[in-house]
Amino acid sequence: MTALSITHIAAGRDHSLALMSDGEVWGWGAEGSGRINLPSLCSVAPSSSPIVVPATMPFARITAGYGTGYGITEDHRAYYWGASRAGLAGKTHVMATLAAEAVSDLPAVAQLAVSEFYGLARTLDGSVLSWGLTRGGPDSVRNQGLTPVGLPAPARHVAVGTGHALAITDDGLLAWGANGAGQLGVGHLADQREPVHVPLPADVPLRTAAAGASHSLAINCRGEVWAWGSNQHGQLGNSFARYSAKPLRVELDEAIVDIAAGMFFSVALGQSGRVYTWGWNCKGQLGRGTQGSDARPAAIPGLDDIAQIAVGQVHVLAATRHALFAWGDNESSQLGPNGQANRGPTRPGWSPAPVNLPI
Numbered sequence: 001m002t003a004l005s006i007t008h009i010a011a012g013r014d015h016s017l018a019l020m021s022d023g024e025v026w027g028w029g030a031e032g033s034g035r036i037n038l039p040s041l042c043s044v045a046p047s048s049s050p051i052v053v054p055a056t057m058p059f060a061r062i063t064a065g066y067g068t069g070y071g072i073t074e075d076h077r078a079y080y081w082g083a084s085r086a087g088l089a090g091k092t093h094v095m096a097t098l099a100a101e102a103v104s105d106l107p108a109v110a111q112l113a114v115s116e117f118y119g120l121a122r123t124l125d126g127s128v129l130s131w132g133l134t135r136g137g138p139d140s141v142r143n144q145g146l147t148p149v150g151l152p153a154p155a156r157h158v159a160v161g162t163g164h165a166l167a168i169t170d171d172g173l174l175a176w177g178a179n180g181a182g183q184l185g186v187g188h189l190a191d192q193r194e195p196v197h198v199p200l201p202a203d204v205p206l207r208t209a210a211a212g213a214s215h216s217l218a219i220n221c222r223g224e225v226w227a228w229g230s231n232q233h234g235q236l237g238n239s240f241a242r243y244s245a246k247p248l249r250v251e252l253d254e255a256i257v258d259i260a261a262g263m264f265f266s267v268a269l270g271q272s273g274r275v276y277t278w279g280w281n282c283k284g285q286l287g288r289g290t291q292g293s294d295a296r297p298a299a300i301p302g303l304d305d306i307a308q309i310a311v312g313q314v315h316v317l318a319a320t321r322h323a324l325f326a327w328g329d330n331e332s333s334q335l336g337p338n339g340q341a342n343r344g345p346t347r348p349g350w351s352p353a354p355v356n357l358p359i
Contacts, residue, residue, distance in 0.1 A: 004359045005321045011312035012064035013116070014332035015082075018050070018317075018324055018357055019071075023058020025100075026050040026357060029334030031067035031083045048333035050357060053081055054099035064312070065114035071100055076108035076124060105146065113160045118177075120165060121146075126154020128167060149176075151195055161211030161261070166198075166218075168206045173198040173218055181214040182245030183229030189245060200226060200247055210311075212261030217268075218247070223255025225268060233264040234295025235279030252276055252297050260311035267316055268297065273305040275318050283314045284350030285328030291350065303352050318352065322359050325352035 008019040015029030028050040059071035059079070068082035079100040106129070111122040118132040128149040153169040160166075163178030174195035175184040182189055185198040200206070204220040211217075215229030215236060226247040227236040237250035250268075256276075258269040265279030265286065277286040278297040284290070287300040303318060303325065310317040315328030315335060327349055330339040336355035 003322070004357075006308070006319045006324055006357070006359065008062050009308050009310045009317045009319050009324065010062045010064035010069070011310040011315060011317050011334070012068065012082075013066045013313045014315075014329070014334050015064065015067070015069070016310075016312070016315070016317055016326060016334045016336070016355075017053075017062050017064050017069050018319070018355075019059055019062045020357070020359070023060070025053040025055065025059055025062055025069065025071060027053050027069060028336055028355075030332035048335070048337045048339060050336065050355070055079065055081075056100075061111075063112045063114060064310070065119070066116035068114065069100075070112045070114065072109060072112065076110065078103040078106045078109050078112060078121070111158060113158045113165075115160045115162055118160055118163070118165070120149070120158045120160055120167075122155050122158045122167075126156065126169075127151075128155050128158055130165075149195065157206075157208050159209050159211040159216075159261075161216070162213045164211060164214075164216070166209045166211050166216060167195060168209055168218075171197070172202060173200055173206055173209060175216065178214075179245075181230035181243045183211070183214050183216050185216060185228040185245065185247050187245050198228075198247065208258060210259045210261040210266075212266070213263045215261060215264070215266070217250075217259045217261050217266055219256050219259050219268075223257065223271060225250040225252060225256050225259060227266065230264065231295075233280035233293045235261075235264050235266050237266065237278050237295060237297050239295045250278075250297060253299070258309055260309050260316075262311040262316070263313045265293075265311075266297075267309055267311050269306060269309045269318075270299070273307070274299040275303050275306050275309060276300075277316070280314075283329035285314050285316055287316060287327045287350075287352050289351040300352060315349070317355075324355040324357055326355050327352045 005021045010017040061072040063070040071079045121129045129146045153171045155167045157168040176195045209218040228247045254270040260267045268276040276297045308319045326335040330349040338353040
């Protein structure tokens with residue numbers, strides 16, 4: 001029998017997901033993990049033991065929303081499970097389902113990005129559809145169904161934060177939504193209904209981007225990292241100011257191949273397989289075995305050969321092909337069975353611990 005491997009990971013608000021090479025998704029933690037209290041929609045019995053998300057089809061890619069999970073099949077059909085407050089595909093009310101259910105109104109999709117009240121679908125031709133709140137701030141309104149996002153060119157990647165969104169196109173990076181902390185990176189703090197260009201160096205194409213609660217990250221194909229928005233906890237990788245409305249370069253020890261943004265902290269994956277963290281650390285989410293915010297990016301000791309990272313609200317996942325590690329907040333058992341036993345100086349979850357999966 002061929003051993004299974006980990007093909008994709010995802011982290012939601014307080015749940016975790018792992019996609020295995022056989023197309024099955026394993027989940028643990030609270031809502032979105034494959035277990036939900038359907039009658040109340042208000043409480044779920046979290047569990048540290050991974051279970052298989054009920055589904056009748058294998059998945060090729062997964063995404064985690066605030067309290068939801070999403071799967072995309074090889075033929076680009078989208079499925080969801082959990083409890084969504086944003087609605088989806090024209091359903092503006094709370095949706096809830098235990099088993100994976102097809103999203104019938106979406107065209108063939110290449111990527112989904114979902115936060116608590118807002119979501120984006122990037123289709124195969126690069127067009128982007130949105131649902132939920134149209135933008136952050138006190139004047140936010142709810143889309144009545146899927147709404148096309150007006151972009152100047154097809155999107156290659158999309159990301160959503162609490163109230164803002166990002167899209168990478170061949171014309172560069174665009175941002176829209178809430179901007180009270182400068183998270184759109186356009187030099188001012190005014191919210192933007194429509195996508196606007198983020199002033200990043202145009203000589204090197206962008207690889208990917210990430211959106212946190214109120215900050216944003218981007219890396220280019222040279223592995224250089226840029227950050228902007230709120231910096232109250234050092235999530236921009238410096239101690240210069242409480243926010244920056246323009247992108248700032250983050251100094252790291254090596255070229256970066258992937259990035260992720262948590263609530264008020266940042267995570268980067270180096271080309272060497274080392275994981276770097278910086279920013280807010282109230283639950284040990286920097287993975288250094290200590291507590292206390294730190295604006296200086298630093299590699300997590302003893303964590304090597306990592307191929308993937310995923311970040312929830314206050315917890316982090318990191319995976320090789322055959323091993324998965326988790327650290328940070330464990331209030332809903334999103335770190336897995338070893339989360340409580342994983343102790344830094346005095347608290348569980350302050351350092352990476354393995355998650356037991358069927359591999």
